[in-house]
Amino acid sequence: MLSEFLRAQDGVITSAQARRAGLSDQSVQRRVRTGRWRRCSKGVYFVDDREFTDAARVRAGVWGYGPTAAASGLTAAWWHGLTQYAPDIVDVTASRTVHGRCHTGTRLRRRDLDPRDVVELRALRVTAKPLTVLESAIVRPGGAKLLDNALQRHVDLRDLWSAQVRNKGRYGSPVARMLLQAAADGARSAAERLLVKLLMKAGITGWKANYPVGRYKVDVGFPEAMLALETDGWAFHSDAEVFQTDRKRQNAIILLGWQILRFTWLDLTVYPDRVITSIRQALRCAASR
Structure with a gap:
């Protein structure tokens, strides 16, 4: 089970997953002390016998904020395959109940997401495509192009409007609304x-x-x-x-x-x-x- 976790999760594993695979907390700490595992954040580890890929970096960044966290923004766009390159900073949205400082290499927004705006993709929680498109289009240079491509290939305009209404108080909401109005029937x-x-x-x-x-x-x-x-x-x-x-x-x-x-x-x-x-x-x- 441990090998399956590591293979499917780009070499990243949490303490809870390690316990499900039969490892005690002492076994995990022994692996960290001997250098076989690298501690990424509290309760999140990387098995240091392989390349630390962008996918591993994203997983570690998101999982470092606990089970309510989800990749969002340009990070979610890359995970969905909407953009070609992974961003340097991992965008994470987590519940308002999450406390503590922002981890290095990540950008955290504390907001309670509607269950309709979160999906699990390759064992990682990410914002659903409609919300991902809205959040990415307002922060990426050429955001209009991203939205145009998404409308043609990945999402429906009605779904984008639904996500906009559910999340109208978020950062960048007015700009997203203007883009959607431009993309409407008029x-x-x-x-x-x-x-x-x-x-x-x-x-x-x-x-x-x-x-x-x-x-x-x-x-x-x-x-x-x-x-x-x-x-x-x-x-x-x-x-x-x-x-x-x-x-x-x-x-x-x-x-x-x-x-x-x-x-x-x-x-x-x-x-x-x-x-x-x-x-x-x-x-x-x-x-x-």
């Missing part, structure tokens, strides 16, 4: 307004908003260049019916001789310079034809 019209602002700021002229092309209207049209700019919400293609309708509409506009550039909310908020560069290039190409 994101398309919000993106249109942002596109217009970018065009005006860049001094690009010759365009008209909601310009009719055939049976349809494009968000922004350049009549002389026959160039249409279209905006999309964040997870617009998660709805198969909407996706099919948009493509049918787009094909009809292209067959009328128009070129179409599509931009998402993510493009407009995170990469505005790239958006303007693409539009200028398309206008130059149209002028040279």
